[in-house]
Amino acid sequence: GAGVSQSPSNKVTEKGKDVELRCDPISGHTALYWYRQSLGQGLEFLIYFQGNSAPDKSGLPSDRFSAERTGGSVSTLTIQRTQQEDSAVYLCASSLRWGRGDTEAFFGQGTRLTVV
């Protein structure tokens, strides 16, 4: 596609429910990142994929959070048993490859998650 696409753009869910957030990276981009932006805060790194593998999951806040990537393309971030502190904007980014610092990371518009 033309850019990184995330869906849904907005999600309101009840506390305790599970949610799935989707990211469609730019075609051909092998690196994919998930970040979380809480209100008035910077971006908190969650997880990174190179291809389908996630070398580092240490940024995931708890074991309620998981992510997968299939076919080296679409990624899904799943939050189980959502809590109010999970409310944030979840941003996905992709880049051509991770090893080149001068390679731009393109961000999606984000999914605004509200847990009520």
Next chain:
Amino acid sequence: GEDVEQSLFLSVREGDSSVINCTYTDSSSTYLYWYKQEPGAGLQLLTYIFSNMDMKQDQRLTVLLNKKDKHLSLRIADTQTGDSAIYFCAERGSSYKLIFGSGTRLLVRP
């Protein structure tokens, strides 16, 4: 560990220059970036600088890097109301992660 800090807020008058400052801790940082986030929008890369440079200019934007003090700044010349946004400093060191600051909200007054 890796940390990036920015001041939270800057207010300038239209036509003046804006200077947004950032400090970082990772001495192995190779690339440093400035991103812009407009209300309700995603992040847009404005510019980046490689750590062996001390200045980069791109139209109205000037990036200054003091590697010794681990200080990065973004100067916007002739600031316009359309420049009002949140500006994030980010660094990439030896790891694959982009580490972001908390963002500086720039308000441009008419």
